[in-house]
Amino acid sequence: ETGVTQTPRHLVMGMTNKKSLKCEQHLGHNAMYWYKQSAKKPLELMFVYNFKEQTENNSVPSRFSPECPNSSHLFLHLHTLQPEDSALYLCASSQVGAKNIQYFGAGTRLSVL
Amino acid sequence: SQQGEEDPQALSIQEGENATMNCSYKTSINNLQWYRQNSGRGLVHLILIRSNEREKHSGRLRVTLDTSKKSSSLLITASRAADTASYFCATAAGIYNQGGKLIFGQGTELSVKP
Numbered sequence: 356e357t358g359v360t361q362t363p364r365h366l367v368m369g370m371t372n373k374k375s376l377k378c379e380q381h382l383g384h385n386a387m388y389w390y391k392q393s394a395k396k397p398l399e400l401m402f403v404y405n406f407k408e409q410t411e412n413n414s415v416p417s418r419f420s421p422e423c424p425n426s427s428h429l430f431l432h433l434h435t436l437q438p439e440d441s442a443l444y445l446c447a448s449s450q451v452g453a454k455n456i457q458y459f460g461a462g463t464r465l466s467v468l
Numbered sequence: 469s470q471q472g473e474e475d476p477q478a479l480s481i482q483e484g485e486n487a488t489m490n491c492s493y494k495t496s497i498n499n500l501q502w503y504r505q506n507s508g509r510g511l512v513h514l515i516l517i518r519s520n521e522r523e524k525h526s527g528r529l530r531v532t533l534d535t536s537k538k539s540s541s542l543l544i545t546a547s548r549a550a551d552t553a554s555y556f557c558a559t560a561a562g563i564y565n566q567g568g569k570l571i572f573g574q575g576t577e578l579s580v581k582p
Contacts, residue, residue: 357510357512359510361510396574397572397573397574397575398511398556398572398575400569400570400571400572403569411569443508445510445511447510447511454499454516454560455499455560455570456501456513456516457511457513457558457570458513459510459511459512460510461509461510462508462509462510464508
């Protein structure tokens with residue numbers, strides 16, 4: 356266990372559905388991240404939250420909507436996704452500072468039909 | 469542009485052999501980290517080397533850093549079948565780490581055959 360829990364582990368959704376991914380960290384960290392990992396592609400940073408404030412949005416389409424209600428929880432709201440959005444979505448947390456070692460959840464495997 | 473590029477993309481060795489993976493990056497860094505990912509799972513931090521360090525060891529892992537060449541290598545000695553995974557380098561840039569951001573390489577898929 357890394358101290359970062361993601362739910363659900365697997366999700367299948369249609370292109371017209373609305374769903375949410377949840378991430379919770381029990382490490383007392385002050386930063387949380389969403390990454391997308393597609394087959395044969397490098398890890399793509401989507402969003403960064405520092406102290407609950409979004410500090411980075413890497414040109415992510417608006418059909419992905421993040422929410423960080425407190426420093427322990429991070430959500431990714433999904434709506435009208437495309438089949439190419441099928442991927443492994445990883446959440447991570449860290450204590451921002453000199454090292455910034457990131458701790459990852461096990462990920463949500465998303466399939467968009 | 470991709471900060472970290474790793475080679476080889478895939479490496480297949482026998483148990484007991486050593487595995488070496490390389491990572492190159494483009495901009496100045498605060499530190500460089502290596503992570504491991506088992507298939508379909510999250511990444512796990514292995515080792516961190518600071519920009520003012522040249523070599524670091526942790527168990528069977530040895531990491532080197534050459535800031536003049538903007539490159540790093542990860543050596544796994546006496547590999548085991550359980551070492552089969554993807555390995556990623558990640559760089560933390562700038563004095564204040566740009567708010568915690570890490571830039572990951574494309575990864576090396578290591579297969580260790582028993």
